[in-house]
Amino acid sequence: MDQLWNSVLDGMKPIRKVIPGGDIGLALCVLFQLSILIMPIPTFLLDMALALSFIASILILLISLSLERPLDFSSLPTLLLLTTILRLSLNVATARLILSHGADGPYAAGRVVAAFGSFLMGGDVVVGAIIFSMLLMVNFVVITKGSSRIAEVAARFYLDAMPGKQMAIDADLSSGTIDEPTARLRRAELSEESGFYGAMDGASKFVRGDAISALVITLINIFGGLAMGLLRAHMSIESAFLTFTTLTIGDGLVSQIPALLVSTAAGIVVSKGAVQGKMHGKLAAQLGSNVNPLMMASAAAGLLALLPGLPTVPFLTVSVLSGAAAWQRFLAKRTALVAAAVPVIQPPDNNAAQVSLLDVVRVELGYGLLELASGMSQQLPDQIKRLRRALATELGFVLPSVRIQDNVELEPYNYVFALKEISAGAGALRPMMMLAISPGDQAIELPGEKTVEPTFGLPACWITPTLADQARSANWTVVDPATVLTTHLAEVVKENIAEFLSYTETQKILANLPQEQQKLVADLVPSTITVGGLQRVLQMLLAERISIRDMPTILEAVQEACSMSLKSVASIVAHVRTRLARQISDSLTGPAGYLPVVVLSQEWEDTLAASLVGPVDDRQLALGQEKLRELLDRMRVVIDSAVNNGEKPALLTSMGVRYHVHSIIDRIRMNVPVIAQAEVHRRARVKVVGTI
Structure with a gap:
């Protein structure tokens, strides 16, 4: 039973920290608040309750200022209700004491009320009344009204965006981007988020109603007190007005200052919206x-x-x-320089010129983008670290460290990739905006700066973060600037990853194999194949994005190929690929569970085979220009048709011409995998989606 109650009250941790006794303490607290509405309480207990109201409102404000995200204070709607009931109960209690004992003196409603009344008025009733009216108006007209409106709009937009967010979660789950536990967690967060903003919309009405009731109670205290003082206590008009006005203003201040603090806290939380991180840090960083x-x-x-x-x-x-x-x-x-980079290595001096090694991968940023790398969040270094881990998992090769540095010659918001000091890609970002990538020709128009997504050349638009939910609900893909740059870098690296596998890296891969594989390495290298030859084999695999994680199978296949007297690197790679058929087929299998392929017709197979010239181990393709142009045109038509139908096909050919067809496609950068019939695993489900 205790576990059940703890799960129910989990969202009310701030209250449970303040009130000892957990659920029993909370119940007694609510009963005490309601009892004040009915039963009179002594002044010393009233002073204690007023002090508690003050401290609770200050605590709520401080927690609101230190939030990372609004959902971290999910108990705020409940707290708004409880604090509103507390203030109203105390208002009723003080009004009872003012009306019944106001003629007894300034301490009739307790010392807290008397102290606030005398402090604000400073001996002048008119000045005190005017200042109190101004505070009441600020709380009622400005803060509570604005908070209520923001909460209403936020609740409406979050509820409208829920179907789109739910579809995005389902799409990520279907594509394999996330697993089922992550999807359940994101659905729970989405439900909690929508419930929070809906509750805040309703709770803001409590705060607004509290301000209205405070105004009404103030008028009742003044006019009712005057009547009681003149008719019952037989006080003079001046004495009655001074006494009851002082008590009323003190009572109003004691209730309105906590109400002002709580209203401000509610406004901060609902206006924070989708901004992540503590508010003071975001304000300082953005201003x-x-x-x-x-x-x-x-x-x-x-x-x-x-x-x-x-x-x-x-x-x-x-x-x-x-x-x-x-x-x-x-x-x-x-x-600002980020040291997530290859260190500059200098040889010993020895009276010789000191030279530094080349940066294998370098990202150069304009000064307007340095915040992505050196700000408080350091988004770019973190995402590059994740990229290196993902490449190691996907391709079995650890990308060398990436240097990030500024370049004063670039435009403020531009970036450039350099691979071994040679430019390999460039683009432009908008740091304070989000990139929305169009879902197709039927996409709705979004207000923003039209552009082209730098990685794949898709139409896109830079939008403000406030439009992100609207864009997602319209099926636009929305990403932040750091993700745009990292995605572009990932594609550039994958296109050139074979260049990063050096002789030294190949030696490291062999040395890091398990002990039981070292005997195979010793038998194979260098007697059967040199480290350089093995490096070239691995480079050709990586060039076609074939993972080299399964090094034992690759080494065994290389040994088999060499024992079959295969000499050229291309023929050895072809044999290795057949041994990796299950891995290749699995990597190309789509979400639907089948391998979509575009088949090269027998006519083209014969034409290409007849065009091969040279020794058996080093055949070259000598296809005429007209035939080559005809083949390329036909490839583009068939593959584009399959892509438009939602497929990501591979081009299926015979073993003899596979390497040469890949060379043709690689030169025109069509980015379509080419596989041989022997590389299709026997258990793979194949679906022909086109024929050339």
């Missing part, structure tokens, strides 16, 4: 992320300091502080 606004603010403050009639010191101080912040930000962006 100070751009140098130009800070410089313009500094110049404007300096200009105002020089105008005649305006005080110089305040505006000059603001100008100096803004200028210092702009300069510090400028220096930080220029000097």
